[in-house]
Amino acid sequence: MREYHNPRLVISKCIEFESCRYNGQIISSDFVKKLKENVDFIPVCPEVEIHLGIPRDPIRLVEIDGKVNLIQPSTDKNLTSDMENFSKSFLKSLSDVDGFILKNKSPSCGVKAVRIYPYPENSRPKNDGKGLFASSVFKNCPFTPVEDEGRLRNLQIREDFLTSIYTLADFRNLKKRLKIKELIDFHSQNKFLLMAYNQKLMREMGNLIGNQKEYSKDYLFSNYNKLLAQVLSDPPEAPSNINMLMHAFGYFSDKLNHQEKVFFLDAIEKYRNGIMPLLVCLNLLKSWVIRFEEDYLANQTFFHPYPSDLMPVTTISR
Numbered sequence: 382m383r384e385y386h387n388p389r390l391v392i393s394k395c396i397e398f399e400s401c402r403y404n405g406q407i408i409s410s411d412f413v414k415k416l417k418e419n420v421d422f423i424p425v426c427p428e429v430e431i432h433l434g435i436p437r438d439p440i441r442l443v444e445i446d447g448k449v450n451l452i453q454p455s456t457d458k459n460l461t462s463d464m465e466n467f468s469k470s471f472l473k474s475l476s477d478v479d480g481f482i483l484k485n486k487s488p489s490c491g492v493k494a495v496r497i498y499p500y501p502e503n504s505r506p507k508n509d510g511k512g513l514f515a516s517s518v519f520k521n522c523p524f525t526p527v528e529d530e531g532r533l534r535n536l537q538i539r540e541d542f543l544t545s546i547y548t549l550a551d552f553r554n555l556k557k558r559l560k561i562k563e564l565i566d567f568h569s570q571n572k573f574l575l576m577a578y579n580q581k582l583m584r585e586m587g588n589l590i591g592n593q594k595e596y597s598k599d600y601l602f603s604n605y606n607k608l609l610a611q612v613l614s615d616p617p618e619a620p621s622n623i624n625m626l627m628h629a630f631g632y633f634s635d636k637l638n639h640q641e642k643v644f645f646l647d648a649i650e651k652y653r654n655g656i657m658p659l660l661v662c663l664n665l666l667k668s669w670v671i672r673f674e675e676d677y678l679a680n681q682t683f684f685h686p687y688p689s690d691l692m693p694v695t696t697i698s699r
Contacts, residue, residue: 383685386554387421388479388546391518393490394424396482396530401426405436408484410530412539415691420546423478425471427489427514431463442488442497442510451488451513454501461513464489468517477553478525480546481518485531489514492529524610536658536692541616543687548574551682552609559598564605565590573683577617577625582608619653626662629678633669660692 392398397414400407416422429435438455451460483490489512496506511519518527526545533539548571555563568575568590575583586608593601626649634642645665651657663684670678678684 386550388550392482393484394426398424464513479549480526485529524614545613547687573681
């Protein structure tokens, strides 16, 4: 069985941690509740950190002279510098963080579809902005997984996020020891996963290991880490995952009966159409890995990228 290391995630404090929203409420998230047993969270509320109270008058993004500002209309305060300074200081203080879960559509934490107003008073907004704190996250942590609790209700987005944070947590754990053998094993065990994400970058990572004698350990692990984060920042589309599923299926196709083959191929089509999670197809393959004692596949993280109890039983259309 694979040993999972707890990812370290920054999370908006209003999501399941503290009643600190502008209206004094807390956001409920069944997913975050599940994650609490498997993740080391770093809760933060940027709005409270810049000394806005609980509850507080709402803030909003306003475009002034071509620049997005953070404004509190009721007081006419411009909070842009305060938020930018806090964000820079907070993010600089972080180390070994595997991802972020932020409050959706928040003027501070929203990762997309945040309203940007042309005037501080009531006016027709655009819906294509990012919160100021979230913007700093994207700028300073360009390949770190970032999602909001709303988007994580989507089954595919959730699978991609979980895969990324658990893979990065595994690498962060082995990076502490700087052992070449562990790096080689990590690359080997993640071969199917990396191939599904980006075969070109996977080969670069392999070449880096292959030329290990030319580099210091610090350089080798640091650059492998950068490539790994870059690979994981662009999740594979269903066709790439399906290619890997079919590749693995080839290990068993001559050992299965007709009904088993039909059932598996039907599951793949349902995954292709967004009505069944990838995890279902992976579990079918894992059952055959056990049944036919296929040790090579048993060690591939592609078949168990994160703890299976984090995926909901119900499905959500893509």
